[in-house]
Amino acid sequence: MAWNFPNSPTANQEYVAPNGFTYKYVGTVWTLQGSGGSQGPTGPAGPPGPSGGLSVNIADVAPGSPVAGQMWWNSSNGNLYIYYNDGSSSQWVQVNNTGAL
Numbered sequence: 001m002a003w004n005f006p007n008s009p010t011a012n013q014e015y016v017a018p019n020g021f022t023y024k025y026v027g028t029v030w031t032l033q034g035s036g037g038s039q040g041p042t043g044p045a046g047p048p049g050p051s052g053g054l055s056v057n058i059a060d061v062a063p064g065s066p067v068a069g070q071m072w073w074n075s076s077n078g079n080l081y082i083y084y085n086d087g088s089s090s091q092w093v094q095v096n097n098t099g100a101l
Contacts, residue, residue: 058073
């Protein structure tokens with residue numbers, strides 16, 4: 001089952017996926033919204049991320065001209081990929097081992 005996120009979303013636009021989860025468009029990426037359950041305690045701060053932050057391309061097809069470390073979530077099969085360079089070639093490598101729920 002394909003997840004059809006809007007092609008030209010506006011800031012704060014929400015999308016309810018076929019699995020019932022709600023995503024919100026926050027400028028450049030879609031973020032998963034809370035499930036409505038009770039909030040647990042705050043955990044320790046994590047390490048700093050890369051400059052510029054991370055984002056995930058969400059589409060039915062892989063983005064053109066990818067760079068190493070770029071992520072893509074295939075909205076047709078629910079799999080997450082990272083573009084990886086092993087020193088002799090570059091390819092999309094599946095990160096998770098499950099399909100769409």
